[in-house]
Amino acid sequence: MEATILKENIFWVGCVDWNIRDFHGYTTNKGSSYNAYLIRDKKIAVIDSVKAQFSDQFLKNIESLIPFENVDYVVCNHAEPDHSGSIPVLMQKCPQAELVCNDKCKNALSMYYDTKNWKFKIVDEVIDLALGNNTLKFVNTPMAHWPESMATYALEKKLLFSMDGFGQHYASSGRFDCKENLADILYEAKKYYANILMLYGKPIEAVFNKIANIKIEMIAPSHGIIWKEHIEDIISAYKKWIYCKPAGKIVIFYDSMWKSTEMMANAIYEGALMDGIEVKKYDLKYTGITDIATEVLDANAIAVGSPTLNKTLMPKVAEALTYLKGLAPANKYAIAFGSYGWAKKSGQHDVLEYLKQMNCKLVLEEPIQSQFVPTEEVLERCREAGKMLAKIAAEQR
Ligand code: FEO
DSSP, X not given: OOOEEEETTEEEOOEEESSOOEETTEEOTTOEEEOOEEEESSSEEEEOOOXXXXXXXXXXXXXXXXXXXXXXXXEXXXXXXXXXXXXXXXXXXXXXXXXXXXXXXHHHHHHHSOOTTOEEEEOTTTOOEEOSSOEEEEEXXXXXXXTTOEEEEXXXXXXXXXXXXXOOOOOOSOOBGGGSOHHHHHHHHHHHIIIIIGGGHHHHHHHHHHHTTSOOSEEEESSSOBBSSOHHHHHHHHHHHTTTOOOSEEEEEEOOXXXXXXXXXXXXXHHHOOTTOEEEEEETTTSOHHHHHHHHHTOSEEEEEOOOBTTBOOHHHHHHXXXXXXXXXXXXXEEEEXXXXXXXXXXXXXXXXXXXXXXXXXXSXXXXXXXXXXXXXXXXXHHHHHHHHHHHHHHTO
């Protein structure tokens, strides 16, 4: 039995996924967890579920606390299958239970599952759920992470079930922030924000405004550890991340065929080195898009390099830029660079086009280009560009 107590009569009944390494393209090298909760009161509520493949463990966790026929409510905060995937088996076990969600979630669930025998209780922020000694309030959190997303607040216990927000893809037996190294879990929370929520900074800011006056003693997200001793740390981190607040950092990433673009990346790196400015440089052959997105979140500026291959950019650079374009990191300065063989208007201009589509502020209107091997003059231009980026980062501090 893996159920863990959060507060009196409130339990974690989720599952830890130690082995997941790819969560729809996000490299989850620390695994993850799907957190579900149970409140045992005069009325019994289960809050969210787990990925379908873990439903046996989820059901066992619930059954270790109460018989299924005692479940009154199953709250669904989010229809994405990592959290709703075991609701169908739970509803089969608990046909008397009402499925509590908002209207948009009901529609989404009905597209994923056969819900015709489910009894729905639509809450949409207007209805509180009295369980006995606990009252559940519901806060719609549209686009954090999907349009139907919702958070549930246990009023008397001051406990926020925050859904994806404040989560981390992080497998742990510790369950709580106090059992983990703070820097590690904050980094995983940052990675999670960058790769899952960065596009939704504005809607998340609106959620912060909505919940500004509620007292929170514990935040129980749907992935990773539960925050109880470091609530201020995670909230203040989110308040920076929602604006992609720069941290005095330049991120250079590139792919290279015969080292010419790499020589240019090295020269930009050299030029950018300045006291107080962090400079990071990644060859995309060795560093994947998940880590790149995490680093870009709080960068002041990015330098993106690709040689020309078959009249366009290298596939790994296209992958990284396509991913970042979707995540839409805000307020980034940028330059494009790279080498070409014979067609001057090609790969590097494709990089530039991506940067424009990402609404980056272009520090140079044209890419820095090198025909075949960079000359000392080209490398000096790269160093100068690096200096420009460092100066911008220093001015923004
Ligand atoms: Fe963890 Fe948006 O699901």
